[in-house]
Amino acid sequence: MKTNYNWGILGLGKIAKKFATDLQSVEGANLKAVASRSLKKAEEFAEDFHAENYYGSYAELTEDPEVDVIYIATPHVFHKELTITCLKAKKAVLCEKAFGINKTEVEEMISTAKTENVFLMEALWTHFVPHYQYILEIIQQKKYGEIKSLTADFGFKAPYDLDKRLFNKNLGGGSLLDIGIYPVFAAMTLIGIPQKIEASAKFSETKVDEECLMTFSYANNVKAHLKSTLLEKTPTECIIELEEATVKLTSRFHEPPSSIEITTKDGKKELIEFPVATLGYNYEAAHVQQMLSENKTESTVMTFENSLRLISLLDRVLEKIGLKY
Structure with missing residues (x-):
């Protein structure tokens, strides 16, 4: 081996x-x-x-x-x-x-x-970092019941340089594919595929989305409110309202080191820290090597199906806001 x-x-x-x-x-x-x-x-x-x-x-x-x-x-x-x-x-x-x-x-x-x-x-890489693996387990085990709603954002103030990749349509620029993918990924992995998507966007002079607002609607009136923006710095948090608790992945929820705040309906609060000595990219690299050592041609975590579901959601949002590359 x-x-x-x-x-x-x-x-x-x-x-x-x-x-x-x-x-x-x-x-x-x-x-x-x-x-x-x-x-x-x-x-x-x-x-x-x-x-x-x-x-x-x-x-x-x-x-x-x-x-x-x-x-x-x-x-x-x-x-x-x-x-x-x-x-x-x-x-x-x-x-x-x-x-x-x-x-x-x-x-x-x-x-x-x-x-x-x-x-x-x-x-x-978010799929592989410790705090996200932990939150996935909490949700899958229904430790605090079913999800009622999810709110996730990712935003930073990007220098308005029309020559740079973020604002270059020919390079796939815009907020959605660059950073909006993380809130969309959170909704997909924690709730699933929405029945309905609503979305709106603000556009740059170069015809890419500077900001994208999304609402994913699911059965039982469950909703995910998502945002990506290049116009301002946002909390970049993921807040999950469950039947028995509120769970928050704190600032820059997509990367380590991170922490998870859990507040139960009876008022008890718990803060779980996930200290990480690296930037966090080592987890996906180690996973790739593990898959290769097992002679696999597809990840058991970030599967082909996950990638297809994710890009399908991004396609649906792009269609809603009228952006085509």
Whole structure:
């Protein structure tokens, strides 16, 4: 059974730096190679994170025979093409969220993984961090009864630079795919697929959503109120009203370190801390290695079905607000 894996990273922006930082803490993980369209940037990244090789093109890394698994950290619009190229080169792939720009792309990525019989997973790291695993267990066990409502937000004040990725429609810019995916993911994993979606948005000059407000409606009058915005800093919390308690995932609920506040109907309060020594990306990387060691081609946590359900919800929201990439 293979226990050591050579990683490659495609796309060397901010999130790649965070992932590379945490990869150093994963047992059996070795950063073998990195690639950027700028050779100088690749060289600097390799030096900073002790990668053995660096390339000035994505193709060169994909063709490196010593690389076992590739983390794709480019803008969303390049995910499908790069993922398929890597899979056809028989490289396992961990591809950053949003997996693709739409369901059609995600279906093609998954179909290729199945055809090539190569591992593929969407890098939605929240699914793997300790506090989120804990909250999932609470909800699944119905420890405090059924969910009555959920409120989740994610917002920060983005510098209004129309040349940057967040405001560039050609790069899949906008709040929904970049950060709105987290509140949507929370509603999906904690409640399920809504019967009805209502959504509205504010748009930038470049025709991407600067802000997106969503209401997911479920059976028994259960609702999820969700928000993503590039216009202001928000609490970035997830508050779940249950029959017997209110459970709150505190600020920046999608990432560690985090805490969970539980207030029961009789007034008892409990604060559960989840201290984490890393940034949190190590959990998904370790999971990928575990799956590979078991010869799996699909995650048992962030399954293909989860990715398809998630992108389908994002598609429904995009249709409601009239945004098409």
